[in-house]
Amino acid sequence: MSFLAFLIFSAVTVLSLPLEPRQDNTTAMSADSLAGRPRQQADAPYDVSTSTMQAAITCPKGIQHKRGGIVLLVHGTGSTGEESWQNSPYNELLPTDPLGAGYDICWVDLPQRALGDVQTSAEYVAYSINTLAPQSSTGKVAVLAHSQGAGLNVQWALDFWPSARSVTSMYIALAGDFHGTELGNDDCTPTQLANQGCVIAVVQQSVGSHYINAQNVRGGSALVPTSSIYTLYDDFVFPETAGSAVSVLSGASNIYLQQNNICGSGHQANHWAMITDTAAYGLALDALTHGGTASASRFQSIYCNEYASNHNLNLSQTSVAAEQACLSSLVTGPMTFSEPKLRSYVCQQGQSTYC
Template sequence: MLPRKTTRTCLALWVIASFRTEIKDGLERMWYRGSVPSRSEAGVKKVRSPNFLQGMLYGVPNYDTCASPDGPIPSSMPGDAPFSQGQNSYKRAITCPRGIQNLSGGVVLLVPCTSCDAAEIFAETPLLTRLPKAGFDVCWVNLPFHGLGDMQLSGEFVAYAVSHLANSSSSGKVNVVAYSQGGANAQWAITFWPSIRSQIINLVTIASPHKGTLFTDPMCKVLNVIGGCLTSVLQMSPNSRYNSAVFKRSIENGGQEALVPTTSIYTFGDQLVLPQVSNSNGASYLSGASNIALSEACGRNHIIEHFGIVYDMATYGLVYDALSHGRPASLESFDLLRKPFTRILMKVMTQSDKNLLRTSLKLPSHVRTLWRGLVGRPMDRLDRMKKVYTFSGLPSEPPLMPYVCEKGYAPQSHCSTIGFCQNRSNKTAIKTSRRNISAIARVYTTQIVLPSFSRWVVVVGKAADVTSGSYTHLLPS
């Protein structure tokens, strides 16, 4: 038996030899701040990424929902919700990094997560590096405020992207693959723009909070100290008006169920979308969809966390199974444990190991994403803090759009009368209060921060043990 030190040395050399390409690419990308494409991205139009500090401070682009429309407002089909933005705004959000080459599989539309830049989050994933080789044109849509603003607005961008890209797809339809919040945005678009349902072959959601997430409420109580949670985070609370309108209300052909062939992929190791359980109480569970946990497909030891799931080869395998067959993913066709598929299993395991390393090399990107999700735009955060410390109130969930109430999904009191422009109170200047800031800090520390951490532990602990019954009763009162 080799000495322990020798074993560690051999293991280190094996890792370096096995992943030398990924390590070199990762170091180059860190040194050149993301400007050098990896070898797997050859031929992909490279979008230059900001360096780490720029991404932290200026990583969330501003978007004025009430500005003069950039171009004509697109017309809606009968029965669809109205669009509110100019056509050019929707078009600019769509990117096809390799162009549309009329590949046989048609267009796959990628929808990113909360606080995510699509180019940044999808660049190293098998969705971008492998789907084109499998015969699919890949495009993505970037959400306003990187998905930190009103999710109803994000739904508009998804609805327009589906309709626009379907006209350019070789199949006349698109497949939609949505990560995290992107899945909820896609479901909203399919619910309130029913005309796009016939243009979607498959919807595949990855770690999406279809029923909201228990993570938001304790997190928002902590963030109340610095001005509260951002808009989309408030809307992802299980008891939000947003979720109550579409994902909980029993309306025929409503958003609480799959309205197109749908696959929901999730992981029991998810630390952000909670709870993740293998029944209808799971946050990612969608009635009528093919709901698949990665550990069900690859064994109980296959545990991936929220950021890593989009890089995982098993996730890609399930996505490819759905897209290549034109129907929701099936465990039967993905059963890699059968003898004829042993080689494929070994290949998937090897690629998953490599993607785990890539996930580690992208840690700065994940830190930026998490920071943006918590803080948003620094100047806007300072305005929010002013409101808190001058007792002007914490931000609340925005009202629903008029079309939601008109369709009977919510009472009229939950809806706005003038759309997104009703929520411009954050533009109001606030004078600095002369109250004793240290006294205020003590109050917030004792009444908000400390109780929040204790409640967080209780809620997350309970969420991990949920196996039956409604999970909403676990929320802090």
């Protein structure tokens, strides 16, 4: 089955999830194992002009210096900032939610709808954080991201741009594929990659890719206060099994929506629903108001069915539209016949030899 056909099928049905165990420490390395590795003393260089990356930042309501500071939203594969976030609760509700501190919202449009080289997308994230931090009332930026944006772009930026890490107050990941997704492996086999080619970002998000392996040398653990929120019914990022999911990040607060102390097994949120899901929003808001660490013990069950501060807000069609746009964009996404080489700074830092 082709990658596009598989995704279209996924949009209308919930996949049975593989049961192979995946512990959250299988790809992370301990501090001791990193002790002998060279430490990066400066930021990685930008390959993209700063003017181009500046033009990719949108703050739809302007920067009003709200008390909670700036929240940077990062979209996922095949989407744009506007498609994922404009009609989401993070833009419609979060800025003035009475249960929060008040936030300025900005998002970044990743190049080629985040279908190209993920390393380039990460540059946009690092630049956005550094550019927005001085404009934030807190002097720092809180980052919230979905899918590839969550699992790859932000974590890479925090690893290889220490200046961005130093001004990131917290990081909230929605359905992040920190350890890759087997969706890429299932469709983009070595034979297909060599003979027909695959979308670049799909290759890099596959389990066992050089990108994933390099990131998880150091980025396999939380680099700032982090919460990873995911769903067991994810039809793009999997396997997501209780306690051993690809979205589990060592050192983070890892919470899945189907936990008994969250919404239970009946909560059917899929991958794209995570950008509007009420329970995911409730956990994200909890993280924002508690230093980046969401807690199941503080979770309010009202969020399983509605936004606590706006009972009538219904944004479910936003996730459907974003998914459809993703599926359409994959048809013309940039292709490769081999995984792109990693940038020289990755090997210089000792996180790979594939440069």
